[in-house]
Amino acid sequence: MMQVGAVGEEELVRRIAARFPEPSCQGEVALGMGDDGALLRPVAGSLQVVTTDLLLEDVHFRRAWTPLDLLGHKALAVNLSDVAAMGATPGPFFLDLGLPPDLPLSDFDALLEGLAGEAREAGNIVLSGGDTCASSCLHIGVTLTGHVRPERVIRRDGGQAGDLIAVSGPLGDAAAGLLLLEAGWRWSSSAALAERPAGGTLDVPEREATVALVAHLRPVPRLRLGRDLGGKVSAGMDLSDGVAVDLPRLCAASGCGARVELEKIPVGLPARAVFAASGMDALRTALAAAEDYLLLVTVTQEAWQSGLGADLGLTIIGRLVAGQEGLALLVDGVEESWPEHGFRHFPRP
Amino acid sequence: MMQVGAVGEEELVRRIAARFPEPSCQGEVALGMGDDGALLRPVAGSLQVVTTDLLLEDVHFRRAWTPLDLLGHKALAVNLSDVAAMGATPGPFFLDLGLPPDLPLSDFDALLEGLAGEAREAGNIVLSGGDTCASSCLHIGVTLTGHVRPERVIRRDGGQAGDLIAVSGPLGDAAAGLLLLEAGWRWSSSAALAERPAGGTLDVPEREATVALVAHLRPVPRLRLGRDLGGKVSAGMDLSDGVAVDLPRLCAASGCGARVELEKIPVGLPARAVFAASGMDALRTALAAAEDYLLLVTVTQEAWQSGLGADLGLTIIGRLVAGQEGLALLVDGVEESWPEHGFRHFPRP
Numbered sequence: 001m002m003q004v005g006a007v008g009e010e011e012l013v014r015r016i017a018a019r020f021p022e023p024s025c026q027g028e029v030a031l032g033m034g035d036d037g038a039l040l041r042p043v044a045g046s047l048q049v050v051t052t053d054l055l056l057e058d059v060h061f062r063r064a065w066t067p068l069d070l071l072g073h074k075a076l077a078v079n080l081s082d083v084a085a086m087g088a089t090p091g092p093f094f095l096d097l098g099l100p101p102d103l104p105l106s107d108f109d110a111l112l113e114g115l116a117g118e119a120r121e122a123g124n125i126v127l128s129g130g131d132t133c134a135s136s137c138l139h140i141g142v143t144l145t146g147h148v149r150p151e152r153v154i155r156r157d158g159g160q161a162g163d164l165i166a167v168s169g170p171l172g173d174a175a176a177g178l179l180l181l182e183a184g185w186r187w188s189s190s191a192a193l194a195e196r197p198a199g200g201t202l203d204v205p206e207r208e209a210t211v212a213l214v215a216h217l218r219p220v221p222r223l224r225l226g227r228d229l230g231g232k233v234s235a236g237m238d239l240s241d242g243v244a245v246d247l248p249r250l251c252a253a254s255g256c257g258a259r260v261e262l263e264k265i266p267v268g269l270p271a272r273a274v275f276a277a278s279g280m281d282a283l284r285t286a287l288a289a290a291e292d293y294l295l296l297v298t299v300t301q302e303a304w305q306s307g308l309g310a311d312l313g314l315t316i317i318g319r320l321v322a323g324q325e326g327l328a329l330l331v332d333g334v335e336e337s338w339p340e341h342g343f344r345h346f347p348r349p
Numbered sequence: 350m351m352q353v354g355a356v357g358e359e360e361l362v363r364r365i366a367a368r369f370p371e372p373s374c375q376g377e378v379a380l381g382m383g384d385d386g387a388l389l390r391p392v393a394g395s396l397q398v399v400t401t402d403l404l405l406e407d408v409h410f411r412r413a414w415t416p417l418d419l420l421g422h423k424a425l426a427v428n429l430s431d432v433a434a435m436g437a438t439p440g441p442f443f444l445d446l447g448l449p450p451d452l453p454l455s456d457f458d459a460l461l462e463g464l465a466g467e468a469r470e471a472g473n474i475v476l477s478g479g480d481t482c483a484s485s486c487l488h489i490g491v492t493l494t495g496h497v498r499p500e501r502v503i504r505r506d507g508g509q510a511g512d513l514i515a516v517s518g519p520l521g522d523a524a525a526g527l528l529l530l531e532a533g534w535r536w537s538s539s540a541a542l543a544e545r546p547a548g549g550t551l552d553v554p555e556r557e558a559t560v561a562l563v564a565h566l567r568p569v570p571r572l573r574l575g576r577d578l579g580g581k582v583s584a585g586m587d588l589s590d591g592v593a594v595d596l597p598r599l600c601a602a603s604g605c606g607a608r609v610e611l612e613k614i615p616v617g618l619p620a621r622a623v624f625a626a627s628g629m630d631a632l633r634t635a636l637a638a639a640e641d642y643l644l645l646v647t648v649t650q651e652a653w654q655s656g657l658g659a660d661l662g663l664t665i666i667g668r669l670v671a672g673q674e675g676l677a678l679l680v681d682g683v684e685e686s687w688p689e690h691g692f693r694h695f696p697r698p
Contacts, residue, residue, distance in 0.1 A: 030396055034602060035505050036431040036586050037400030037495070042391040047379050051386030052443050052492055054480050059447075082385040094401050096490055098408075131403050136486060141445055143401055143492045146386070156384050237385050253383060 004108050005101025005134070012099070012108065012132055019112040020119070020127040028091050028145075029126050038128040040092055040145070047153060048091075049146035051082040057137040065181045067189045068107040070217040071140070072114020078240065079144035080122050080221035081293040085238035086155070087230025088148035090223065092128040093119070095142055098135025111140075122223065152230030154297070159235035159254030161322045163298040166314035168225055171243065172271030172282070175289035177216025179274055180209055187213045204273045212270035219293040225312060229297060232308055236297035243317070244288040244339050246296055248327055254298070257325040260318035262287065263332070287329075288339055353457050354450025354483070361448070361457065361481055368461040369468070369476040377440050377494075378475050387477040389441055389494070396502060397440075398495035400431040406486040414530045416538045417456040419566040420489070421463020427589065428493035429471050429570035430642040434587035435504070436579025437497035439572065441477040442468070444491055447484025460489075471572065501579035508584035508603030508647040510671045515663035517574055517644040520592065521620030521631070524638030526565025528623050529558055536562045553622045561619035568642040574661060578646060581657055585646035592666070593637040593688050595645055597676055603647070606674040609667035611636065612681070636678075637688055 004012060022032040031039035042048045055075050057063055076093065083090045095115065099108065119125050125144075184197030194209035204212075222238075229236060235254055239246050243260070251258050267275075267286040275282045298320055299308055309316065318330075327338040353361060371381040380388035391397045404424050406412055425442065432439045444464065448457065468474050474493075533546030543558035553561075571587075578585060584603050588595050592609070600607050616624075616635040624631045647669055648657055658665065667679075676687040 030499075031502075031504065036434040037398040037437075037493075039435070039497075039502065040391075040397040040399060042389075042397055044393075048389040048391055048397075049386040050389060050441075050443060050478065050492070050494075052445055052478065052480055052490075054445050054447060054482055054488075054490070056447055056482065056484050056488075058485065059483055085385040086388070088386075092399075094399060094492065096401055096403050098403060098405055098488070129399065129401065131401055133403055133405060134408055135405050136407065139403075139405070139447070139488065141401075141403070141490045143399070143443065145399075148388075150379075153380075153388065155380065 002105040003101060004099050004103045004105055007105065009132060015109065016112060019116050022126060029128050032126065032128045038092065038094070040128070043147040046147035046149050049083050049086050049088045049148060050143065051079055052141065052143040053078045053082070055140045057139065063138060065186055066217065067187060068110040069114035069189070072111040073118045073218050075140040075142050076115055076118040076122070076144070077219050077221045078293065079142045080118070080223060081219070081238040081240065083144055083146035084221050084223045084226030085236055085295055086146065086148055087152045087226050088146035089227065090122050090125050091145040091147055092126045093142060093144040095127055095130035097130065097132045098137070098139030099132065100136065100138055101134055103138060122221070148230065154226065154230055154233060154236040156235055156237050156250045156253035159250060159256050159298040159320050161256055161320050163234050163300055163320045164304050164316050165247070165258060165260065165318045165320060166297050166299060166309060166316050167239065167243065167266065168222060168295040168314055170266040170268035170271070171292050171294070172275065172286035172289040173212050173215035173268035174219060174291040175285070176212040176268070176271040176274035177214070179278055180212055181216070185209055185213065187217055202274065202277050204277050208270040208273040212274055215270070216291060219291065221293060222295050225295060228312060229295065232303060233297040233299050236295055239292045239294045239296050240290065242288045242290045243296065248338065250296060250298070251320070251327060254320065255323050256320040257323055258318055258320055258327050259330055261330045264315070264317045266315045284339065351454040352450060353448050353452045353454055356454060358481060364458065365461060365481070368465050371475060378477050381475065381477045387441065387443070389477070392496040395496035395498050398432050398435050398437045398497060399492065400428055401490065401492040402427045402431070404489045406488065412487060414535055415566065416536060417459040418463035418538070421460040422467045422567050424489040424491050425464055425467040425471070425493070426568050426570045427642065428491045429467070429572060430568070430587040430589065432493055432495035433570050433572045433575030434585055434644055435495065435497055436501045436575050437495035438576065439471050439474050440494040440496055441475045442491060442493040444476055444479035446479065446481045447486070447488030448481065449485060449487055450483055452487060471570070497579065503575065503579055503582060503585040505584055505586050505599045505602035508599060508605050508669050510605055510669050512583050512647040512649055512669045513653050513665050514596070514607060514609065514667045514669060515646050515648060515658060515665050516588065516592065516615065517571060517663055519615040519617035519620070520641050520643070521624065521635035521638040522561050522564035522617035523568060523640040524634070525561040525617070525620040525623035526563070528627055529561055530565070534558055534562065536566055551623065551626050553626050557619040557622040561623055564619070565640065568640065570642060571644050574644060577661060578644065581652060582646040582648050585644055588641045588643045588645050589639065591637045591639045592645065597687065599645065599647070600669070600676060603669065604672050605669040606672055607667055607669055607676050608679055610679045613664070613666045615664045633688065
């Protein structure tokens with residue numbers, strides 16, 4: 001099996017260029033890959049969004065249970081989710097790769113295929129540069145640009161006491177997928193189905209397992225929803241680390257506190273099945289579940305009553321309160337302190 | 350000794366924000382760190398440069414012999430060198446950090462101090478976002494923007510047969526610094542001096558060793574020179590992998606070949622001392638030496654005769670020829686095939 005360390009850097013760059021043919025530098029790209037830097041023509045009259053996210057082997061993913069084409073999709077999708085959360089339209093992007101020399105060339109090609117597929121789905125956005133080097137572990141860094149008209153920007157700091165807090169869909173499916181992978185379930189690319197481990201401990205139907213694995217391995221950025229919400233919500237962000245961790249960030253930026261009603265947390269059906277089989281409380285687990293890449297927004301009561309939520313599939317989970325009231329969880333009407341147990345890269349002291 | 354894994358992600362981000370206070374989002378930055386993405390206002394009438402470079406532990410540097418403040422400088426400097434090579438002025442930048450949990454907090458702070466110092470020297474450019482996560486090895490990814498008026502852009506693809514090839518200074522000092530580090534020499538931050546290893550094999554004067562180590566550990570981006578050359582050279586790029594590797598890239602982009610006269614290669618005095626002590630041929634080693642971060646440019650004969658080179662300290666090393674003549678090295682007037690032995694991340698098959 002041919003490995004990336006055997007073919008030389010020029011061949012790797014050639015394969016990247018072949019997978020991302022540049023449309024002769026039209027639109028936002030005046031000069032693409034191959035020079036010291038790209039030359040962009042940002043969209044006039046719009047603000048430019050720039051966001052960057054790392055995916056590191058054994059931190060964000062394990063190679064043993066991650067099909068590399070899906071990893072390519074995800075590396076771009078997590079950045080697209082950030083652009084969606086600003087209410088923006090994605091534009092040119094940049095790719096930094098740290099490659100273990102023993103990575104099979106077929107895996108490298110699959111990774112590129114996934115990235116190219118996600119770029120097409122996002123509106124044919126253009127890979128315009130990056131860096132490729134040897135590394136002890138697989139490392140994927142994406143920098144993504146976007147553009148949004150100033151009056152349509154969604155920021156974290158616009159929430160006000162009294163605004164309703166909403167999420168854009170059921171929570172927990174991606175976390176359920178991770179639990180399945182940890183329990184030995186695997187995604188079969190050929191069958192497009194979850195594969196149950198022999199003598200597995202997590203007994204859920206294949207149907208639910210499949211949806212949960214897809215939610216974890218191939219998240220879908222909410223680009224259209226973000227654009228539709230731009231100018232209509234008071235604040236917003238994407239849910240990458242879970243409501244338990246992300247909502248405090250929105251609150252801190254907005255200078256507000258929050259009351260969230262636990263019973264209102266929408267939990268995905270696959271998540272319910274997996275959390276039940278794991279002996280976990282569905283609502284509390286979903287509240288802290290990471291990587292759903294849904295949108296968390298705040299809306300004024302007036303905007304909500306004018307039909308915003310029903311149109312766009314939002315679910316109200318609570319409301320913002322004045323800052324000094326802090327964050328609290330309401331469980332059957334009883335106030336609890338905020339659960340601080342989402343995913344963290346460095347544990348708290 | 351406190352380590353980064355002990356203080357939590359919020360504290361690390363707080364330390365980053367404290368070191369890079371945002372000037373309340375003026376100029377090119379409409380919204381800086383802390384949201385899903387930054388919001389930029391690119392400079393009107395200019396093209397925007399975007400460049401990205403990775404520095405990975407044990408690939409680009411070894412922690413044992415790299416003071417972390419100098420590493421911070423270098424992580425930004427290698428990107429600034431790319432912006433310089435486009436003839437551009439640097440703007441907002443983004444920082445992705447993969448941090449080993451056992452990294453001493455004092456090293457983390459030193460790294461930030463170096464980055465902040467380099468950002469100040471580059472004209473108070475603003476850190477506007479990024480990503481911080483745990484990693485098995487220290488990983489620094491910088492994405493840097495810049496701006497340049499269209500008529501001042503320096504690209505690799507503008508060279509024509511007959512143009513002169515020039516470099517902006519003596520070559521080889523950074524490579525000499527790396528040779529010294531490999532032989533046990535170390536940089537003493539407290540004494541600002543090279544420290545000779547006990548019983549060392551590479552016997553050079555401390556003075557030359559000091560300059561060579563600084564050249565390797567703290568390269569200086571040629572920002573002013575790049576801006577001065579914009580609009581006056583036919584093509585250009587920065588010398589990160591050495592003339593032996595970089596010139597073929599410029600030639601490929603320009604559709605030209607090249608003749609380089611070996612005797613014309615300018616070699617730094619520190620490099621001469623170290624290469625001689627290592628038993629290496631000075632001219633051939635300097636030709637293939639990486640990481641000088643000087644500029645490699647091509648100029649028309651007319652531009653040269655009008656005084657361009659003398660003004661800006663350029664040294665002619667050869668000339669571009671028609672593409673079908675290929676690349677060749679002239680040694681005492683005798684043509685040799687091109688030396689293909691600069692630094693490569695993945696060796697050729």
